[in-house]
Amino acid sequence: MMNHQKKCNIKILKNGPYLVTGNVPLSEKIIVSKGKINVLMDGRILPQAEEYALCRCGKSKKAPFCDNSHEKTGFNGAEKASRETYEDRAELTEGPDLYLLDDNRCAFTRFCHREHGKVWDLTENSHNPIYREEAITAASECPTGRLVAYDKSGKAIEPEYEPSIEILQDPEKQASGPISVKGNIPIESSDGYVYELRNRVALCRCGKSRNTPFCDATHISINYADS
Ligand code: FES
Structure with missing residues (x-):
């Protein structure tokens, strides 16, 4: 597990996508309410690859993957989140x-x-x-x-997680949700800074978070739909 973790990486490209390397398993999960609690159900089967680029601008027609729309739309992906622990x-x-x-x-x-x-x-x-x-x-x-x-x-x-990425969907809120990153995958800023290693983190993919690269729930207020 340690070796696998070491190889995994998410590199944030300047005004572009998240470049994921290291064969990180990718899946889609749907948030579903069950009485008073919420659970995750399996969504679409997504292709697996050693390396892939996930859309960060919210404009890809091939979401969750980047299709270079960020270039045409002039996406500003400046990272604003605090770097305190x-x-x-x-x-x-x-x-x-x-x-x-x-x-x-x-x-x-x-x-x-x-x-x-x-x-x-x-x-x-x-x-x-x-x-x-x-x-x-x-x-x-x-x-x-x-x-x-x-x-x-x-x-x-903390729950024990293998490195993995889940693309969240939130149909009850009429929105596509963030990228759930599990299992301490290093996330490297476009300026080279490596964010604090965390077992769980949610990355913005609607392109509108005020706390980039992390999700701040804006996808719900803008009804971000990835397809
Ligand atoms: S980041 Fe490339 S299409 Fe969204």
Whole structure:
């Protein structure tokens, strides 16, 4: 796994796509609500390749892949996100048996909502083992990495992911969602800076995020549709 991880990379091209190398598995997932919670269902089968370019401008006719439309439309892909570490940016919620960090990078995928409430309330009531478990699930399933649950010894509770990329679709919000990057794949800025390695992160592909390269849920307000 380590060798595979080492070879994986996402390079952000200036005013262009995300260039993914290292045979990273690519799939499409659809966000579907089931009662009060959300789950991911399999979507279209996407082609696999050692190297591929994912559209970042929102204008490709071959999404999720780049078709060079960014050149015709004069896409401005300037990266605006803070480069401070997650822990420096995040706010702490302290529950009786769980900590929660939250950096507020929201893709509005709603995995923080569970059967018994939202992740923040569940954390505050984590003396109840059912709520504690639900808080951990709610935090861990957020594709943006916005939420991380920590046990009382301060150890992060993270799902184990192999490096992979999921193209999210959000039909209930009439939008195509972000690129969910899992498993600590390095993401390199167009200026060469390597972003903090994270197990989960959501990259913008509608071209309109105010926190590029990361998703800020703008795809919903603009009803971004990739096809
Ligand atoms: S980044 Fe190339 S078409 Fe969108």
